Amino acid sequence: xxxxxxxxxxxxxxxxxxxxxxxxxxxxxxxxxxxxxxxxxxxxxxxxxxxxxxxxxxxxxxxxxxxxxxxxxxxxxxxxxxxxxxxxxxxxxxxxxxxxxxxxxxxxxxxxxxxxxxxxxxxxxxxxxxxxxxxxxxxxxxxxxxxxxxxxxxxxxx
Amino acid sequence: xxxxxxxxxxxxxxxxxxxxxxxxxxxxxxxxxxxxxxxxxxxxxxxxxxxxxxxxxxxxxxxxxxxxxxxxxxxxxxxxxxxxxxxxxxxxxxxxxxxxxxxxxxxxxxxxxxxxxxxxxxxxxxxxxxxxxxxxxxxxxxxxxxxxxxxxxxxxxxxxxxxxxxxxxxxxxxxxxxxxxxxxxxxxxxxxxxxxxxxxxxxxxxxxxxxxxxxxxxxxxxxxxxxxxxxxxxxxxxxxxxxxxxxxxxxxxxxxxxxxxxxxxxxxxxxxxxxxxxxxxxxxxxxxxxxx
Ligand SMILES: Cc1cc2nc3c(=O)[nH]c(=O)nc-3n(C[C@H](O)[C@H](O)[C@H](O)COP(=O)(O)OP(=O)(O)OC[C@H]3O[C@@H](n4cnc5c(N)ncnc54)[C@H](O)[C@@H]3O)c2cc1C
Numbered sequence: 001x002x003x004x005x006x007x008x009x010x011x012x013x014x015x016x017x018x019x020x021x022x023x024x025x026x027x028x029x030x031x032x033x034x035x036x037x038x039x040x041x042x043x044x045x046x047x048x049x050x051x052x053x054x055x056x057x058x059x060x061x062x063x064x065x066x067x068x069x070x071x072x073x074x075x076x077x078x079x080x081x082x083x084x085x086x087x088x089x090x091x092x093x094x095x096x097x098x099x100x101x102x103x104x105x106x107x108x109x110x111x112x113x114x115x116x117x118x119x120x121x122x123x124x125x126x127x128x129x130x131x132x133x134x135x136x137x138x139x140x141x142x143x144x145x146x147x148x149x150x151x152x153x154x155x156x157x158x
Numbered sequence: 159x160x161x162x163x164x165x166x167x168x169x170x171x172x173x174x175x176x177x178x179x180x181x182x183x184x185x186x187x188x189x190x191x192x193x194x195x196x197x198x199x200x201x202x203x204x205x206x207x208x209x210x211x212x213x214x215x216x217x218x219x220x221x222x223x224x225x226x227x228x229x230x231x232x233x234x235x236x237x238x239x240x241x242x243x244x245x246x247x248x249x250x251x252x253x254x255x256x257x258x259x260x261x262x263x264x265x266x267x268x269x270x271x272x273x274x275x276x277x278x279x280x281x282x283x284x285x286x287x288x289x290x291x292x293x294x295x296x297x298x299x300x301x302x303x304x305x306x307x308x309x310x311x312x313x314x315x316x317x318x319x320x321x322x323x324x325x326x327x328x329x330x331x332x333x334x335x336x337x338x339x340x341x342x343x344x345x346x347x348x349x350x351x352x353x354x355x356x357x358x359x360x361x362x363x364x365x366x367x368x369x370x371x372x373x374x375x376x377x378x379x380x381x382x383x384x385x386x387x388x389x390x391x392x393x394x395x396x397x398x399x400x401x402x403x404x405x406x407x408x409x410x411x412x413x414x415x416x417x418x419x420x421x422x423x424x425x426x427x428x429x430x431x432x433x434x435x436x437x438x439x440x441x442x443x444x445x446x447x448x449x450x
Contacts (some may be wrong), residue, residue, distance in 0.1 A: 001163045002182045017427025021166030021209065024196075043159040044197045046350065052264055057237070063196050067166050068189070068211050111262065132349035 006070035010035070011079025021064045026050040026061035029076055037077035037106045041135075048134035051107035052076050058133070060113045077106035080113060088158070089113055089151040096147035100138035107124045112148045120156055124149065159200040172297070175210060175324060180299040182208045184321045187424045190233060193260070194276045218326075221245065232271025232325050233449075236283065237262070238269060248332040250446055251286035251339035251439075258282060258343050259351045271325045274307070277317045280353040280379035284311070286341050288376035288384050289358035292330040298322040304329070311383035325420045336363040336371075339448070340442025342435040343404035346422075354423045355379050357411070359439035361447050363399065367439040370394045372448040375407065375436055380415035380428055387414040390436065399444055408436040 004017045010033060019028055026043075029035045029052065041049035043062045050062040053075040061074075080087045086094070089112050099105045108131060115122055115130035122130070127148045128141075136144060167186075169175035179186055187206035189195055198204050212218055218233035221244060230239070230248055239245050240257035252270075253270030259265055259273070259282040273283040274294060287307055294305045296319060305326075310317050319325065333339065339360040356378035362371045373394035375387040389410030397403050417428035 002165060006164060020163075022161040022163055024161070029425055044200060045193055045260075045264055048261065056264070059266050059268045060193075063192050064268065065161075065166070065189070065192065065196070065209075065211070067168070067214050068192070114262075124191045128260060129349070133263040 001023060004067045004070075006067055008066070008069070008071075009073045011075055012024035017066070019097065021065065021067050023066050024062055025052065025054075025064040025066050025074070028066040029061060029074070035076045035078050038107060039103050041103065044122075047104075047106055048111070050094055050109045051110045051134060052115055053110055054115060055118065057109075058114050060133075075110065075113075077109060080109060088114070088155050089116070089148065092147040092154070093144070096143045096150065098139055098143040100145040104136040110143055112151070115148070116152055116155060119150060122149070122152055129156070161196065162198050162202065162205045164206055164209045167208060168214050169210065170214045170216070172215060172324075172326070173299075174257075176213060176297060176299040176322070178208070178210050179322045179324060186210050186321070188212065188275070188324060189257035190269040190272040190275075191235065192272075193264050193268045194272055194278070212324075219401055223248075223332055226332055226334075228330050230270055230328045230330070231358025232268050232269060232274075232327060236260070236268045236270070236273075239283070239388035240265065244313075248275055248334070249286070249290055249330060249339065249409045250333065251289055251341040251360065252283060252330075253441075255282040255286040255343070255358065256355075258349075264350075270328060274310070274328060275317060275319060275325055277311050277313075277316055279317050279381060279382065279383055280356055281384065282343065282353065282356065284384045285353075285356050285378035286339070286358040287328060287330065288386060289374045290330045290339060290361040291360065291374060292328050294319075294325055295327040295329060296323045297326045298324070301357075302326075309385055311384045314331075315355070333446075336365070336367065336447055337361070338443040340439040340446065342437060342439045342442070344431050352422075353379050355417075355428050357432065357435040357439045358444040359436065361394070361399070361440065361443040363447050367448065369400050370399050370403075371399055373407070373440075375411050377411060377432055377436075380417040380432060385414070385416075387411040387436075389414045394440075404437055404440045404444070407440060408433045411436040
């Protein structure tokens, strides 16, 4: 299996990597770059734990080959806070008790971030739709939806 | 879950891609968005020695309109198709189907070419494309051919495409005044759901605004492939459209369905749902045809 030289811009930093073709973006982020905030759940696209933003759009990084996305921009949960200052979505998730076991949170937050960038004033339905590819087994979703709505309001006011 | 080992090819030109497919006949898998192929490879259902990624091919993600036809590049994603105003207006059923496929994350990767070549009986883009009268544009190192989608699907996951062929586009008549289409999907959940039954309908009216010139109803998840309902087409064509006519067409569609019992639903229930969903899809199509 011939390794491939690829470039990824992850959280605004360019990385040149040598990867085996059968390695997924999720694996390369976690294992080569040490960005373990991206979780691996079902590994077949159902659960959304491995959600990252690829050129600002959410994708399941378990179903993307690293080699397929050479040259493109990736944002992971590690690139959401501003230094030690949490992003308003992260803050709202904490305040609303929307994080329980925390396994779905990175993916949820990235899906929510992508939504709010396109639609700063989403309806309840818009939020549920945007989070429909992220499964949570703890919260029953209500607190997460409330957190995203609250974050949208606060970001609108800022 | 690890992927099996393979060599990766990333052709930048179509002739290069076709040459690779010709060289590795049957040993090479085409990779578009990967939402079917990579899942299958992780489950070890297939183990291609070569994988040919289409992401670097130029023009494969484009929408063109010429001489009343829409030409869709095979790498257009479900998200792109669902959001594109031209597709929403001129191929409404496809935009609607693409918009309810999987989840946002899946839609951002899932391509129309992948959906068509994967050929599942309930596929959310195949059923609308069939109703819209789409044609698959195939190309190999030896030449090109066009196959109407009504002759493209052979069975679950099986199509007339040979291993050396690439789907280079999907062509369909662009809707306009007096033309409309609709799409209805029934699932047990609102998202991340393969349809229990899905129906797409297409209606083109004569200049009088009420006589049906052409109509097609495509049914999903009620046969080994997406199918057209000849009964519905016959019931509608040449008639003055009305709620009553739509009811008759829906009955004909239900009679054409060949559903089976499985863990997701019974055959009887599916047939009943074909009736309901066909009626709704035709109403949607009629309304859209009246609006333009
Ligand atoms: C979690 C999840 C949910 C899903 N939900 C739905 C759903 O609700 N509805 C639905 O219809 N589907 C669903 N799917 C299936 C899948 O997303 C779609 O079928 C999608 O359109 C496949 O496109 P792709 O680009 O990802 O295909 P790929 O996986 O890249 O390819 C699929 C097949 O087509 C072949 N292929 C792809 N492009 C070409 C080409 N241009 N020429 C020749 N061969 C080609 C590949 O070799 C492969 O055999 C779901 C998948 C997942 C993982």
